[in-house]
Amino acid sequence: MPPPVFRFAPSPNGYLHLGHAYSALLNFDLAHQTGGSFLLRIEDIDATRCKPEFEAAIYEDLAWLGITWEEPVRRQSRHLSNYRDAVEKLSARGLVYPSFESRAEIAKEIERLVTQREADGPWPRDPDGAPFYPGAAKLLSSGQRAAFLESGAPYALRLDMAAACAETGDLVWVERGQGPDGETGTVVARPQAWGDVILARKETPTSYHLSVVIDDALQGVTDVVRGQDLFWSTSVHRLLQQLLGLPAPIYRHHRLMLDAAGQKLSKSTDATGLRELRAEGATPADIRRLVGLP
Structure with missing residues (x-):
């Protein structure tokens, strides 16, 4: 080896x-x-x-x-072109969509939806505590999306998590360190826990999640050693690795x-x-x- x-x-x-x-x-x-x-x-x-x-x-x-x-x-x-290419590949497979709402507009929409679903419990949040994106942009027609893009409006490119998970099926990673609750060994990835994560924005053609998996693959990184605060982010990273045909390194999450x-x-x-x-x-x-x- x-x-x-x-x-x-x-x-x-x-x-x-x-x-x-x-x-x-x-x-x-x-x-x-x-x-x-x-x-x-x-x-x-x-x-x-x-x-x-x-x-x-x-x-x-x-x-x-x-x-x-x-x-x-x-x-x-x-190396921004590396990340643009990856987004284009995922977009061509219908796994990425643009959302145009501001943070304030998203918060207002969540507040409205929470009022309607009081009996269903609190609005879901990701492992970092951020509320899930409500998904309204998925309902836009192709013409509406084109109009927004032509207007020059800011946007975020989001991964359609449900579609992506349906394509990859169940995923795991090898953990030689330890998660926040003692997780180690073969860990089952739970990318669904993050909702429709942002992969890029209009002004920045990548995000941490996307760039880290591409960089690790291009640099031949075999062992990712990082803090426990990124433990559950590995679920998203494993998903992107599988979607893009990239190798999965061994992970070792350490104490903070x-x-x-x-x-x-x-x-x-x-x-x-x-x-x-x-x-x-x-x-x-x-x-x-x-x-x-x-």
Whole structure:
């Protein structure tokens, strides 16, 4: 068998913190322990939040930790055609449709529908807590859709989840880490739990879900090691891999680094930022100790 390929894929929308350090070091250590490769990928599809200074800081912080990576570094913003091609393939099979409502309009429609279905319980939400898209755009005629598109209205391209799941059938993934509730081994994917997810927008030809599976496949990633907060996102990723004929890597979801209040660390948490800790005199060995690595 070829040696495994691991990757660390941060977004340059802020400075790295201890949670990033743990994930990057864990991937780097596993690559060395298995004789594999370690890749760095910059997930910079969000042009409004991603900044050059944050990207430069990623390289600086990782190098300070003693992490090295193979070149070239893949930057998503330079490969938008890969994602457009995938959306076009899915659209040609009738699995993608545009929705034109704003977030406020979607919220108002959900409120209206909830009023009508009080006896049926609360409106369904995805594993991240976001309400399902109501699906009104599916009812538009081809002429109505064309009129919206010609008007220049903003839109999101959504995956028709029911149609996609009907095409793929049941799916599983191999989990060598552990999910939030102890899930491990062969895990049954539940993409239906996410509703009609967004694959792209008018101004951005991809989403996290779409770009991550395409990038992992194109880079030959065999082992995806990431935080437990992305555990159930793997259901959507397995679905897209199956639809696009892409290989499924082995997954290893790891514990999250939490703050004093028990919340997942964010890039705004200065107390756990690598730059702040380094300025206070912390060493790479201190960082390893703080995240629980030898």
